[in-house]
Amino acid sequence: xxLRVVQWATGGVGIAAIKGILxxxxxxxxxxxxxxxxxxxxxVGDIIGTGPLGVFATNSAADILALDxxxxxxAPLLPDPDEVAALLRSGKNVVTPVxxxxxxxxxxxxxxxxALAGGVTLHGTGIAPGGFSEKFPLLLSVLSxxxxxxxxxxxxxxRTYHAPDVLRHVMGFGDTPDKAMSGPMQKMLDGGxxxxxxxxxxxLGFRADPRVVTAQEVAVATAPIPSPIGDIxxxxxxxxxxxxxxxxxxxPVVRITVNWLMGEENLDPAxxxxxxxxxxxxxxxxxxxxxxxxxxxxxxxxxxxGPGSIVGSADHGSIVDSADHGSIVGSAxxxxxxxxAHCVNSVPAVCAAPPGVATYLDLPFVAARAAPHLS
Ligand SMILES: NC(=O)c1ccc[n+]([C@@H]2O[C@H](COP(=O)([O-])OP(=O)(O)OC[C@H]3O[C@@H](n4cnc5c(N)ncnc54)[C@H](OP(=O)(O)O)[C@@H]3O)[C@@H](O)[C@H]2O)c1
Numbered sequence: 001x002x003l004r005v006v007q008w009a010t011g012g013v014g015i016a017a018i019k020g021i022l023x024x025x026x027x028x029x030x031x032x033x034x035x036x037x038x039x040x041x042x043x044v045g046d047i048i049g050t051g052p053l054g055v056f057a058t059n060s061a062a063d064i065l066a067l068d069x070x071x072x073x074x075a076p077l078l079p080d081p082d083e084v085a086a087l088l089r090s091g092k093n094v095v096t097p098v099x100x101x102x103x104x105x106x107x108x109x110x111x112x113x114x115a116l117a118g119g120v121t122l123h124g125t126g127i128a129p130g131g132f133s134e135k136f137p138l139l140l141s142v143l144s145x146x147x148x149x150x151x152x153x154x155x156x157x158x159r160t161y162h163a164p165d166v167l168r169h170v171m172g173f174g175d176t177p178d179k180a181m182s183g184p185m186q187k188m189l190d191g192g193x194x195x196x197x198x199x200x201x202x203x204l205g206f207r208a209d210p211r212v213v214t215a216q217e218v219a220v221a222t223a224p225i226p227s228p229i230g231d232i233x234x235x236x237x238x239x240x241x242x243x244x245x246x247x248x249x250x251x252p253v254v255r256i257t258v259n260w261l262m263g264e265e266n267l268d269p270a271x272x273x274x275x276x277x278x279x280x281x282x283x284x285x286x287x288x289x290x291x292x293x294x295x296x297x298x299x300x301x302x303x304x305x306g307p308g309s310i311v312g313s314a315d316h317g318s319i320v321d322s323a324d325h326g327s328i329v330g331s332a333x334x335x336x337x338x339x340x341a342h343c344v345n346s347v348p349a350v351c352a353a354p355p356g357v358a359t360y361l362d363l364p365f366v367a368a369r370a371a372p373h374l375s
Contacts, residue, residue: 004030004069005344005352006092009041009055009076012332013097013205016340018071024369030069032057035043035076046188070351073343074098084122085114086099093120093350095293095343100124100357102195108357121353123363124298125346127339128154128193133200133256133279134296135360141204144286149198153257155273157264160299160333164229169279173237173262174229180237193244193256196349200254201246203361208253217241223266238262239271262299275313295337338340341368 005027007018014032021027032044043338045053045261057062064072066087069207073095087094088111100111102126115122124130141147158167164369167173170188172180194212201208219239224231232238239261246254265274272281283291349363369375 006031006069006072006327008074013075013340016337020344033064088114088118091118094122097126097339102199112357122357123350125342129196130253134196137282143171147286149285150254153258159301162228165321168229206253213245215243219267222268227262299333
């Protein structure tokens with residue numbers, strides 16, 4: 001019997017997750033919650049751009065709570081803990097890229113209680129945080145002993161990120177440095193990345209200072225830089241860097257860094273990706289030291305459609321091709337697809353886990369499944 005899975009929100013991650021569910025031999029699509037009124041009642045196949053699936057989207061949470069389903073992949077724009085608790089209480093396992101990666105006992109408490117009441121499990125995952133920032137460095141660290149330092153770093157060109165509102169109003173691109181540095185981004189990122197750092201320090205056994213040190217830097221344009229928010233004027237923020245660091249006796253032992261650049265030209269300071277280009281990079285110092293570089297999860301400027309692109313509508317984060325919020329076009333950024341895949345592939349293990357909140361440190365080894373035509 002296949003596990004029945006509901007997709008909660010059909011943005012970039014949600015659409016990729018539905019496609020992943022349809023390809024996974026142990027899963028079947030049971031339903032979809034949508035935020036946008038225009039998608040309400042539509043066949044999910046129509047929303048994701050395939051033929052009809054006979055599964056219809058709803059914007060009623062009550063409909064989803066009443067549905068007979070094993071799991072929900074919860075991927076809305078912003079997490080609502082009460083919503084997640086209700087899903088758990090209704091007896092549905094929840095897998096999500098929007099939080100609860102490695103929550104403290106206090107952060108986890110209300111959701112653990114809901115999960116226990118529903119006899120199900122909550123699991124936070126993703127790509128970064130949720131993959132290259134902690135899970136994969138930890139997995140790779142098994143090839144070393146006497147570890148002294150772990151670094152996880154993202155290098156991305158945000159000219160492929162076609163979400164102008166998010167870039168401008170949330171991420172602070174195009175703002176003055178002061179405004180960007182005091183904006184919401186650091187706090188929004190802290191939640192997930194501090195959990196990622198703590199997962200590394202706890203698992204590796206560093207006697208780290210409980211305070212994770214955070215820092216941010218900006219680079220400004222020195223000439224107009226074309227971007228998804230239009231030209232970024234000289235003096236305005238065109239690149240951002242965020243760091244999270246755990247220390248032992250003042251020395252760094254785990255560091256996660258995110259480098260987000262609007263290209264590599266006309267920046268002050270003159271930041272670049274270096275010869276390696278866009279990538280995720282993981283380094284372990286111990287016996288031996290090594291570095292692993294992963295490519296393929298970042299699109300290149302000029303690619304047809306970037307992550308969560310909005311074409312021709314104010315419908316939040318959906319990829320649509322017409323003013324009536326029509327069918328989905330283009331393909332999502334590989335990083336978005338990877339995030340969705342991590343959720344989808346985790347569902348069987350999460351459904352089989354003991355009730356509560358389960359992190360990577362609790363779940364068994366999880367992998368993808370072969371394509372249907374090869375299995
Ligand atoms: N951990 C990671 O590595 C990672 C990676 C990628 C994304 N994420 C997170 O995953 C989530 C989904 O990302 P995405 O790329 O799919 O985003 P997205 O393309 O912007 O889609 C988000 C969806 O949320 C729904 N939505 C819009 N406004 C909403 C509102 N006010 N309240 C509730 N739902 C609303 C919409 O669903 P409908 O279209 O169905 O109406 C929208 O399509 C985000 O929170 C993102 O930060 C995490």
